[in-house]
Amino acid sequence: xxxxxxxxxxxxxxxxxxxxxxxxxxxxxxxxxxxxxxxxxxxxxxxxxxxxxxxxxxxxxxxxxxxxxxxxxxxxxxxxxxxxxxxxxxxxxxxxxxxxxxxxxxxxxxxxxxxxxxxxxxxxxxxxxxxxxxxxxxxxxxxxxxxxxxxxxxxxxxxxxxxxxxxxxxxxxxxxxxxxxxxxxxxxxxxxxxxxxxxxxxxxxxxxxxxxxxxxxxxxxxxxxxxxxxxxxxxxxxxxxxxxxxxxxxxxxxxxxxxxxxxxxxxxxxxxxxxxxxxxxxxxxxxxxxxxxxxxxxxxxxxxxxxxxxxxxxxxxxxxxxxxxxxxxxxxxxxxxxxxxxxxxxxxxxxxxxxxxxxxxxxxxxxxxxxxxxxxxxxxxxxxxxxxxxxxxxxxxxxxxxxxxxxxxxxxxxxxxxxxxxxxxxxxxxxxxxxxxxxxxxxxxxxxxxxxxxxxxxxxxxxxxxxxxxxxxxx
DNA sequence: TGAAATGTTGGGGCG
DNA sequence: ACGCCCCAACATTTC
Numbered sequence: 001x002x003x004x005x006x007x008x009x010x011x012x013x014x015x016x017x018x019x020x021x022x023x024x025x026x027x028x029x030x031x032x033x034x035x036x037x038x039x040x041x042x043x044x045x046x047x048x049x050x051x052x053x054x055x056x057x058x059x060x061x062x063x064x065x066x067x068x069x070x071x072x073x074x075x076x077x078x079x080x081x082x083x084x085x086x087x088x089x090x091x092x093x094x095x096x097x098x099x100x101x102x103x104x105x106x107x108x109x110x111x112x113x114x115x116x117x118x119x120x121x122x123x124x125x126x127x128x129x130x131x132x133x134x135x136x137x138x139x140x141x142x143x144x145x146x147x148x149x150x151x152x153x154x155x156x157x158x159x160x161x162x163x164x165x166x167x168x169x170x171x172x173x174x175x176x177x178x179x180x181x182x183x184x185x186x187x188x189x190x191x192x193x194x195x196x197x198x199x200x201x202x203x204x205x206x207x208x209x210x211x212x213x214x215x216x217x218x219x220x221x222x223x224x225x226x227x228x229x230x231x232x233x234x235x236x237x238x239x240x241x242x243x244x245x246x247x248x249x250x251x252x253x254x255x256x257x258x259x260x261x262x263x264x265x266x267x268x269x270x271x272x273x274x275x276x277x278x279x280x281x282x283x284x285x286x287x288x289x290x291x292x293x294x295x296x297x298x299x300x301x302x303x304x305x306x307x308x309x310x311x312x313x314x315x316x317x318x319x320x321x322x323x324x325x326x327x328x329x330x331x332x333x334x335x336x337x338x339x340x341x342x343x344x345x346x347x348x349x350x351x352x353x354x355x356x357x358x359x360x361x362x363x364x365x366x367x368x369x370x371x372x373x374x375x376x377x378x379x380x381x382x383x384x385x386x387x388x389x390x391x392x393x394x395x396x397x398x399x400x401x402x403x404x405x406x407x408x409x410x411x412x413x414x415x416x417x418x419x420x421x422x423x424x425x426x427x428x429x430x431x432x433x434x435x436x437x438x439x440x441x442x443x444x445x446x447x448x449x450x451x452x453x454x455x456x457x458x459x460x461x462x463x464x465x466x467x468x469x470x471x472x473x474x475x
Numbered sequence: 476t477g478a479a480a481t482g483t484t485g486g487g488g489c490g
Numbered sequence: 491a492c493g494c495c496c497c498a499a500c501a502t503t504t505c
Contacts, residue, residue, distance in 0.1 A: 226476085339476090340476075343476065347477090382476095391476075391477085392477095392505085393505090394477085394478095394504085394505040395476085395477050395478085395505090396477065396478075396505095397476095397477065397478085398477075398478060398479095401477085401478075402477090458479095461478090465505060468505095469505080
């Protein structure tokens, strides 16, 4: 008797453990694991260069975990799945849901089409702790403020799904299908040279990192996470984005710790960060245009500067403000930026340079290995002030103060802006205020080896305040 | 998850 | 000893 064959369609769940779709297919019989690189309909959210690198590496790791059994394709998802069904006689398709609006739209159609053809289709939640549509206020409308969303919404709802353990024996369908990962041409050589120094994608590495973080860094998380040179953040965001680890695995592993490893505050702070991720997806679910439209329409009237040169100073890490340049260069070289630094550089772009948050969002989208549609757009709106529960328009970071407060020994600056490394902490935060002989001794020629400040902080933030106030007055 | 401007307080120097 | 001033330290307000 022929065994039932099931397709497992991997997407943003590139792991074997705690994978409900895979578990479902294994139970049903023979498994055909597939990945489809499909960006039809992605429009402005096609993957960035650094994310593509990560995806390729992650697919390689997944394929290895599946004994080389991952079948890779490129093209229209529905057409490809229908073809595989024809070739293999598969009777079921399992997948874990994605929550990007364009994917929801696509998958809804695919599900309906396949069901109409008599195929058994099952989708699961393996990406979020709580389904967005289930966390709403008692009057049925969506939350707009984080604290009640998390405390009254999430924490009082049903507990997140329990972790599914790693499957022992998988019965693979042995047919040869699809193309190789290399054929997807996801990796740019120069990107590979940069990122492979810093990252090892994959499910195994993700769990290793989580355990390392819990053991070494969680006990200092609440305070330490503000200091970019300390490196006590988990750096799990790219793994989480590609589903190499599930939020459930993180949630339960951290929540079930005794307070030996870390105090209640540290644990709670970390879990709350997972809560912000949930909130970003929840807000996106109820606002499909969050990536492109101000949630607060009052901001529609603001006239932004569309100055390519100004933007370029920012993207290239040549603003003349060391902490900003350090952060922007960290992003370019590693595909990652420390969280506090993300806030600082974003505030500078939007509130000092008066450049639209879309420009920052796009740059981050291309370079972050954790580039995530919900988190990225949600957080840019948060900084710009037009998001839900956002920072108020008048809250403007001063990059010099931020540097002195959170990188007081200038370790982070020296790492990423080596041309300033010889300056002492007295001058390194504001090299343009250093006496000439100090600069000469440090081998610095302002305007040549390191740029002069591209704008005046006090003037630009005053102008921004005035502009915001004026714009809001008329609406 | 801000920073600057402004207001208040209190200890010490000094005539 | 007393009042006056200065100013750091802290608190409050404002954007």
